[in-house]
Amino acid sequence: MSSELMIEMKNVHKWFGELHVLNDINLEINKGEKIVICGPSGSGKSTLIRCINRLEEHQRGNIIVEGTELTNDSRSIERIRGEVGMVFQQFNLFPHLSILDNCSLAPIWVRKLPKSEAKDKAMEYLKRVQIDDQAHKYPAQLSGGQQQRAAIARALCMEPRIMLFDEPTSALDPEMIKEVLDVMVGLAQGGMTMIVVTHEMGFAKEVADTIIFMDEGQIVEAKNPKDFFDNPESERTKTFLSQIL
């Protein structure tokens, strides 16, 4: 099997003050793999994916993304951020820029694409998430679901090799969750390497290669969806599943 290792986390620890938020995390993610991380709030799942693009700094262990180890060297951070796209719970679009400019900003300034090329590419991705007709509006004029799809397009415009999703549907009204999940499913089918923190178990069942359950900073269980739902081993996983299903 010609699996290419994309992300490798070895004995990663992190503390917020005295609080041990990541406790000995070991994880290997291959190209094209889809990982769903779930767990109770405060279990460290967001912190884990935020360590992958250095929005949070891990204090012990190694994180290697596409062969580059994350260190304090700002060039390694920049290189990794260029390869890793991220979608946030609160969308975090830039409210002073149009949707199109939101998407073309980083390609112009980080990838140094010519303006027209960056805008063409932005339109292409906006079309893919089906909001190309909103391209010239400002974020405040869009619904939550449209904003989140725009945020996904913004991340895709950098043509990342890995996508991180941090509870992408938690801030959305129920009727808008599906339109965002549909985009994510499409992306998964296209072969993107994805790590998704979510409580959408339907999505996890349909898309994930591995579901990881985290609690108190540790990876409690990591299994394929069928085993995860049918034969969970640990009591904590069982309790959690009984609460959300």
Add this chain to the structure above:
Amino acid sequence: MSAARKEIGPPVIELGTIGWLRKNLFSNWYNSLLTIFGLYLLYILIPPLVNWIFLDANFVGSTRDDCSNEGACWIFIQQNIKLIFYGLYPTEELWRINLVYLILLISGVYLLIPNLRHKGWVGAFLLIIFPIICVVMLSGGFGLEAVETRLWGGLFLTLVIAGVGIVLSLPIGVMLALGRRSKLPVVSLLCTIFIEIWRGVPLITVLFMASNMFPLFMPEGVNFDKLIRALIGVMFFSAAYLAEVVRGGLQAMPKGQYEASQAVGLTYWRMMALVILPQSLKMVIPAIIGSFIAIFKDTTLVLVIGLFDFLGIIQFVGTNPDWLGFSHEGYVFAAAVFWVFCYAMSWYSQRLEKKLDTGR
């Protein structure tokens, strides 16, 4: 039973002029009383003022004897207009100042007209080439006769000090604000000390230091122009205030904006220039313009170091034996001119806020 929905209008009492008056001026007995009292105040204040400024005033003549003394004597202003506007700048060189004004006016108006092309170039011209033109035109060089800054005065001097102070203090203030929030402890400490020292000292003290103390620390023979020293003082003073205003805007930015910029790979300076500052400066436009207006009016303090700004020179011409006793006219005129400039800034800031509003 299907009752057809009846179209009903608002109560008649709320409509029209009468309705408006009832609602806003006479809604109950004490509001009515206040309205009547307010009208009475206007009645006793406005007519005498209008009489003094316009109806009984004298506009034509050349000496104080042409004034009737019943109203304002605007001949006083008119006869001293050159001093008031330009100070002691040589009369035959005044075209240089006027040319600078004209360039500024044309490019300013160009920038204000919506949807014109090449605004970026005009802006760049104003920020980079125009200051060089100003220095050469105003102080001399390249074949132009040198005009010492001690001859500069009046409204011209006020505009020079306020203009330089305002234009240079904003970028310095932004850098200080970023520095104060820096993660590097030394940078943050230095910026904090700088800001707090300048903010903790009255502008008068700064000007005194600049004009009297500063030369004492300089080696003998080294002589900085007094105006330049005052300009530097005003600039840093204003920058310290602006730094705190800008810092307020930076602190109001949600953390998600920083994270989203970092996640798409923007470096610190690009993140600041493209995402954070455009939003946070927009939030604090009213406070920034407030600072500018304050600095514009504070320039009148340069009188204490012997520079005759607009207000200073008006007071000075009032001591001319030929024109003793016309200080009222001078102060009213000064107030009117100051108001025009300050209101223009205020108007521009409102316009800018509307233009930049993209919702939140």
